[in-house]
Amino acid sequence: MSKSNDDDVKRPKEKLSRRAFLSTAGTVGAAVTLSGSLAASTVAEPPAERIADDEKVAIPGTIAVALRVNGETRKVRIDPRSTLLDTLRESCNLTGTKKGCDHGQCGACTVHINGRRVNSCLTFAAMHQGDEITTIEGIGQPGNLHAMQAAFVEHDGFQCGYCTSGQIMSAVAMTKEPWGPEDKDVKEAMAGNICRCGAYPNIVSAIQQVRGNSRRNG
Amino acid sequence: MIEFQLITPESAAQAAQLASASHTAQQGAEIRFVAGGTTLIDLMKLDVETPAKVIDINRLDLAKVEKQPDGTLRIGALVRNSDLAHEPNVLRDYPVLSQALLSGASAQLRNMATTGGNLLQRTRCMYFRDLAYSECNKRNPGSGCAAIEGLNRTHAILGTSEHCIATHPSDMAVAMMALEAVVHVVGASGERDIPIGEFYLLPGATPQNENVLKPGDLITYVTLPAAAANSKSHYLKLRDRASYEFALASAAVIVMTEGGRITRARVALGGVGTRPWRSHEAERALEGKAASEQHFHAAADAALRDAKPQSGNKYKIELSKRCIVRALTTATTQA
Numbered sequence: 001m002s003k004s005n006d007d008d009v010k011r012p013k014e015k016l017s018r019r020a021f022l023s024t025a026g027t028v029g030a031a032v033t034l035s036g037s038l039a040a041s042t043v044a045e046p047p048a049e050r051i052a053d054d055e056k057v058a059i060p061g062t063i064a065v066a067l068r069v070n071g072e073t074r075k076v077r078i079d080p081r082s083t084l085l086d087t088l089r090e091s092c093n094l095t096g097t098k099k100g101c102d103h104g105q106c107g108a109c110t111v112h113i114n115g116r117r118v119n120s121c122l123t124f125a126a127m128h129q130g131d132e133i134t135t136i137e138g139i140g141q142p143g144n145l146h147a148m149q150a151a152f153v154e155h156d157g158f159q160c161g162y163c164t165s166g167q168i169m170s171a172v173a174m175t176k177e178p179w180g181p182e183d184k185d186v187k188e189a190m191a192g193n194i195c196r197c198g199a200y201p202n203i204v205s206a207i208q209q210v211r212g213n214s215r216r217n218g
Numbered sequence: 219m220i221e222f223q224l225i226t227p228e229s230a231a232q233a234a235q236l237a238s239a240s241h242t243a244q245q246g247a248e249i250r251f252v253a254g255g256t257t258l259i260d261l262m263k264l265d266v267e268t269p270a271k272v273i274d275i276n277r278l279d280l281a282k283v284e285k286q287p288d289g290t291l292r293i294g295a296l297v298r299n300s301d302l303a304h305e306p307n308v309l310r311d312y313p314v315l316s317q318a319l320l321s322g323a324s325a326q327l328r329n330m331a332t333t334g335g336n337l338l339q340r341t342r343c344m345y346f347r348d349l350a351y352s353e354c355n356k357r358n359p360g361s362g363c364a365a366i367e368g369l370n371r372t373h374a375i376l377g378t379s380e381h382c383i384a385t386h387p388s389d390m391a392v393a394m395m396a397l398e399a400v401v402h403v404v405g406a407s408g409e410r411d412i413p414i415g416e417f418y419l420l421p422g423a424t425p426q427n428e429n430v431l432k433p434g435d436l437i438t439y440v441t442l443p444a445a446a447a448n449s450k451s452h453y454l455k456l457r458d459r460a461s462y463e464f465a466l467a468s469a470a471v472i473v474m475t476e477g478g479r480i481t482r483a484r485v486a487l488g489g490v491g492t493r494p495w496r497s498h499e500a501e502r503a504l505e506g507k508a509a510s511e512q513h514f515h516a517a518a519d520a521a522l523r524d525a526k527p528q529s530g531n532k533y534k535i536e537l538s539k540r541c542i543v544r545a546l547t548t549a550t551t552q553a
Binding site for chain 1: 219221222223224252254255256259260263272274276300304323324325326327329330461462
């Protein structure tokens with residue numbers, strides 16, 4: 001939602017960004033270390049069609065997967081070990097989803113799979129072909145914010161912003177889950193999203209506004 | 219994480235057949251099933267689990283909850299924890315299970331974690347999870363136990379051995395122990411039913427073996443016996459913070475009373491045992507007695523009589539006694 005995130009997504013390819021440089025360097029490095037090792041194959045072996053972008057650097061042991069992300073089909077070539085989180089960030093260039101603990105303890109990586117919130121760090125991308133994946137980029141954009149994004153801005157539901165996309169994805173999902181109306185219910189529902197800055201009271205306010213339950217203490 | 223082959227099977231039988239090539243279904247298995255992934259992928263990232271093949275069972279048709287003609291409830295192994303917690307039959311007939319499920323993990327993890335996977339949840343013992351410690355009999359048989367001489371505040375006090383004091387972390391399985399669930403398994407050589415009371419092994423001298431599953435065994439269903447009429451139940455979980463934390467002590471209690479006397483009691487404990495801990499001792503202390511605080515205390519004393527605390531977890535004896543008394547009080551005083 002911030003300007004820099006938007007720039008990240010739309011950054012022109014010809015400009016050598018920090019991210020583009022790192023991913024190119026990473027690709028070369030991985031090709032060296034993996035060459036000669038005939039690693040995992042999978043049932044997810046690619047159809048005959050071309051794999052966009054990655055064809056030139058098809059690394060032994062990688063697999064082709066097609067993911068439905070924010071309503072679009074993304075064909076990417078990944079290591080079978082790639083989590084959904086890493087695939088979204090590194091292969092789909094959707095960097096709004098954040099990596100915090102990488103062990104399912106912080107919630108920064110929360111995305112929706114088929115409308116349900118999950119920790120994208122604890123699942124392999126190759127397990128989600130055919131699933132509808134929604135990231136923070138898919139629920140609203142600058143100028144077209146989701147009501148929850150607007151409420152987080154209005155209530156100052158963040159400081160550093162690192163946990164925010166996970167908080168918002170979690171919050172959007174919780175409004176469709178069976179929770180009680182009170183603040184304590186929001187706190188329990190949002191327990192899987194840690195905010196080190198401690199913006200919790202404002203996060204609760206933002207969510208309660210969207211739920212139509214403002215100022216319900218309990 | 220080491221490299222692995224990801225395989226998607228067509229059927230449960232095929233999955234079992236593929237996995238039967240593993241030399242063990244316990245710690246060190248070179249073939250693993252993955253469902254929710256919340257334990258396995260976590261441990262693969264830590265290199266505690268290093269399977270060469272991972273069988274993705276998520277597309278198998280095992281995600282239904284079905285009331286059977288005989289009144290039992292059949293729960294598919296792939297039913298997610300969040301779905302099971304809100305399932306109408308569970309809410310009505312087995313509220314203790316719903317409470318246990320909702321006390322575990324976070325909403326995101328409950329959307330991922332499955333019924334079968336939760337039964338196989340691995341310990342949170344930090345020495346087991348951290349390869350920097352070479353001493354762990356569960357991960358590296360014969361190497362010793364770093365927890366016995368180390369930080370063991372969260373470790374088990376029941377069912378321990380000189381080789382392992384790791385706590386079983388599940389909440390769901392504790393409720394299922396009290397409900398006397400039956401675990402259905404498809405194996406390379408056919409299907410079988412395992413009462414949950416016989417499913418888990420004590421660590422003894424072989425803590426790497428946690429349950430009776432053999433190579434190729436795939437949990438397909440869990441069945442709950444028909445709900446006992448007029449039973450009252452409660453799941454109470456005590457932990458270091460109010461939410462999103464593993465139990466230091468928990469209790470699942472189910473009691474039937476007639477004229478103020480307890481005719482049937484089921485008591486299972488979490489957070490204190492090397493396996494989800496059924497306390498027949500507490501049940502015997504309750505059955506035939508008045509539903510009074512005096513007898514609840516006697517049951518709690520009976521449940522913890524054989525407890526063997528470590529240097530850092532003596533508090534768990536008193537904590538779990540109070541947990542039992544309060545769970546029984548809550549259960550028997552509700553409308």
